[in-house]
Amino acid sequence: MKKYGFLAAAFLVLALAVGVAAADKVWDKGTPTVFVGFGAGGGTDTAVRPLIALMEKRLGETINVVNMPGAASAVAAEHVMGLAKDGYSMFATGSGCFGGFLIQDTSTQGVPWNWWGFHHIQGPAALVVNPEKSGINTVEDAIKALNEKEINVGVSSLGAGIHGFVEAFARAAGVTKKLNYVTSGGDGNTCVAVMAGEVEIGSISFSAGIDYARAGQLKVLFLNRNDALKLSDTLTIPPITSLGAAYKDIPNLAETWPVMIPREAPKAIVDKLQEAFIWACQQPEMKEFAEKMGYQVITRYGEEADRVLDYQYAAYAWILYDAGLVETSPEKFNIPRPEKWDWNKEKTKYGYK
Numbered sequence: 001m002k003k004y005g006f007l008a009a010a011f012l013v014l015a016l017a018v019g020v021a022a023a024d025k026v027w028d029k030g031t032p033t034v035f036v037g038f039g040a041g042g043g044t045d046t047a048v049r050p051l052i053a054l055m056e057k058r059l060g061e062t063i064n065v066v067n068m069p070g071a072a073s074a075v076a077a078e079h080v081m082g083l084a085k086d087g088y089s090m091f092a093t094g095s096g097c098f099g100g101f102l103i104q105d106t107s108t109q110g111v112p113w114n115w116w117g118f119h120h121i122q123g124p125a126a127l128v129v130n131p132e133k134s135g136i137n138t139v140e141d142a143i144k145a146l147n148e149k150e151i152n153v154g155v156s157s158l159g160a161g162i163h164g165f166v167e168a169f170a171r172a173a174g175v176t177k178k179l180n181y182v183t184s185g186g187d188g189n190t191c192v193a194v195m196a197g198e199v200e201i202g203s204i205s206f207s208a209g210i211d212y213a214r215a216g217q218l219k220v221l222f223l224n225r226n227d228a229l230k231l232s233d234t235l236t237i238p239p240i241t242s243l244g245a246a247y248k249d250i251p252n253l254a255e256t257w258p259v260m261i262p263r264e265a266p267k268a269i270v271d272k273l274q275e276a277f278i279w280a281c282q283q284p285e286m287k288e289f290a291e292k293m294g295y296q297v298i299t300r301y302g303e304e305a306d307r308v309l310d311y312q313y314a315a316y317a318w319i320l321y322d323a324g325l326v327e328t329s330p331e332k333f334n335i336p337r338p339e340k341w342d343w344n345k346e347k348t349k350y351g352y353k
Contacts, residue, residue, distance in 0.1 A: 037073020096161020099316025
């Protein structure tokens, strides 16, 4: 009897231990999934996976990552919002994409205030060329070609942040012709198209092309940032602000690649994600990754994340409309022009007073 009593006690201790472990789990009914709105190997995919890996390490749980490209990530946004708001489904995209969802009629759910966002890094967009294939070697060459020739401009998808970026550049440069876009489905694909001569100019998230730039396979005309970036002793890439005063505000559009979770998700899960997110951003692996890819670690969440994303939401929407790329005015959705944007007015949409 003593033997059986000992076994019963052992099983009880084991059961209690399992119960405590289950109670400590963030997701006790299955494995969560982050749906990345662009293809594998692109700028968004490349930016998001290291963050998720570190968050997994902190939480001691697996987080699935599924690529679901389409409509500048609107397909993934709609998919996640169509699922239960139980904290098991998340969405990753480029911050600039939000500006196109409503006015392009690709996602009614893709407004920033529907989501909590965790923005770990900020990275510049880049304008890239292959001089041997395109004959374009300088910014002046690019502006002349855009104004005078029928050339192709490669982007991952219409409505993505790098699409808004090249439109902002063209407007500041005084380009009057409508740009002829070729979509590739991902920034990595755009790089390949530029190197092959299928498009003369590519607008990309720099992370997707940094290795090609280091290898001399792509030439980066400039980066969407305020300061130059030194890649090596022989290669320093100029910032867009070096082109003149007309370009000074464009770095405000520098994208982030947040992991987003519906705002209706359980608070306990959101809080655990936030704790793991902050920890992940503090790790040396994140700093090393950012330096390797030309990023900056920003650790943006809560109201600060909402504020910055809301400004980009407005700015990118008006860039697309003013360029004649959409027929629906942002005014229809009460999206203010960036010069009239005021967070004290906009924040009520997010529940802030």
